Amino acid sequence: MSAPRADARRAYRGRLLTPIAGAAGGPAVRFLDDALLVVGEGGRIADVAPFTPGAFAGPVLNLRPAVLMPGLIDAHVHFPQTRIVGSASGALLEWLERSVFPEEARFRDGGYAALVAAEFTRCLLASGTTTCVAFSSSNAAATDLLFHALLRAGLRGIAGLTLMDQNCPEALCVPRDEAMAAARDLVQRWHGAGGGLLEFAITPRFAPTCSRGLMEAAAQLAADHGLLVQTHVAESPAEGEATLREHPWARDYVDVYDRVGLLSGRAVLAHGIHLAPREWDRIAETRAAIAHCPDSNFFLGSGRMRLSEARARGVPVALGSDVGAGRSFDMRRSMSSAFDNALCLGDRLTPAELFVAATQGAADALGLGHVIGSLDPGKEADFLVVRFPEHVAGEEEALNHLIFASDAVAVQRAFVRGKAVYPF
Ligand SMILES: [Zn+2]
Structure with a gap:
């Protein structure tokens, strides 16, 4: 025998x-x-x-x-904000000016970017996050270093170069053609790398800092390669006003992304707090998902995302830490904050619902529900x-x-x- x-x-x-x-x-x-x-x-x-x-x-x-x-899934996190967690410098637009933009400008320094990229991956894994959907800075070399760090750490990650070509400090502003060339290069280098653990995502920061031409070119690149699109929507009323000032051709905030083609494939929209019923309907029609970031929303005083609006329309919802506006990389903090957020609206979520929102529900929202979750x-x-x-x-x-x-x-x-x- x-x-x-x-x-x-x-x-x-x-x-x-x-x-x-x-x-x-x-x-x-x-x-x-x-x-x-x-x-x-x-x-x-x-x-x-x-x-x-x-x-x-x-x-x-x-x-x-x-x-x-x-493993837990963080559907919305900012790598270059790793070191500014807890910066209580105001509401969204003021916080961006005072805390975020100066820090993100530091990522033009490759040594600094590599150091923080390693910290970022360690923070994620120590918290039990095995999949992240991450914004980088607008610097291509820093984004390349982020992917190297994700690969080295063995994480599953979807990450993108943050696109911004207007209404931002010069140090962060990258003109359309330069940004798109960098994005194309990063797609070639990283999309599908690590045996498929890594994906490149099209990542307009948000409508106020992106020209229509940049968003249209980005949407085309997403369509060409089947890339996930991630951005922010309707986080604060002032941001919504800035969006429509900048893009007066759109009927509302969601219409900006819709008309430029960013909602035609897989899209994850962070926040979605100040949305009109038409916008919710359109999000549902385009099958986009919401990344709900309640701890960040409390910290910046952005408002309460109404989960019932998403549920009524079958819009997938994942949880995001939104570090650095979120105060912890730990998705358990996000689950707990989502419970509080719902309570503020008179709704009571079950622990099972919260657990699923950071695992299988998030995987479904990202189109990975058959692979992980x-x-x-x-x-x-x-x-x-x-x-x-x-x-x-x-x-x-x-x-x-x-x-x-x-x-x-x-x-x-x-x-x-x-x-x-x-x-x-
Ligand atoms: Zn964010």
Whole structure:
């Protein structure tokens, strides 16, 4: 009898918490008190099942009582704002002028950009974020360094050169042709790199700082390569007024992006607080998604995003930290703030809904719902090992602690496509 073949698969035993992908009737979560997660070829999940002694032929890494869960997804974060978290310098436009633009100008210095890019990836992984959708600065070399850092860290990332060719300091302003040439170069270098873990995104900062010609050229590049578009919309009333002053040909804020073609493919619009019903309807028609960034909205006093408007129309909603207006890289903070935001509007979200918004729901909003977001066979194994207090038992307590008592809950390990990426 020949010896059994060595099994290249790896198995992890733990408690397990995962969204149920495609659950009918809204967000649903599954909790197993003793489970086995098997990672196979290409870092894909081969099996998830209740643990049975002897059922798996190879060695099993026993991590109980830690909980295995999908890696968290941050659908909106700014890499060059890593060092200005907590800058309480005013509402959106004032905060941009006083805190953001001077800091982002520093990213023309390659040494500084490389240093902060490494910090950025470490902050994400230490918080349990395994996928980020990130804005870079308007500097092409800094954006290149960001991609190098994401690759080195093993993160899954969608990132883009921030486009701005008007109404901004000279140090950040990049004319259309120069910006588009840089974007095309970055697409060639990075879109699909890391075996597909990395994507380049078309990233107009927001309508006030972008000319119509720049946005049209950017939309064309997105269409040519099937790129995700990310930008901001209707974050503050003053920003909305500036948008229509700058683009008087548009009927409203959403119409600016719509008319230039930025909503014709995959689009993720951050905030969406001050939107008229027509704008919500149009977002739904174009199948764009909203990145809801409640902690940032509280910090800048931007207002309350009405989740009910999105839900009534089936608009996908992901959560974003929006660092540096958000005060933490930790998506658990964003989940907790989303709960508070909804309460302010008389709405009560369940912990399961909040958990799904940072995992499967976010993956769906990004068009990655078949690849990541839950622990299901066939998906890529982006997962965390999270330590909970011993007394925490069952789905409800686990979710409550994860989201609302996160001081007592620690991310111990993180994996992307089956590869250990944290601790460093
Ligand atoms: Zn933002």
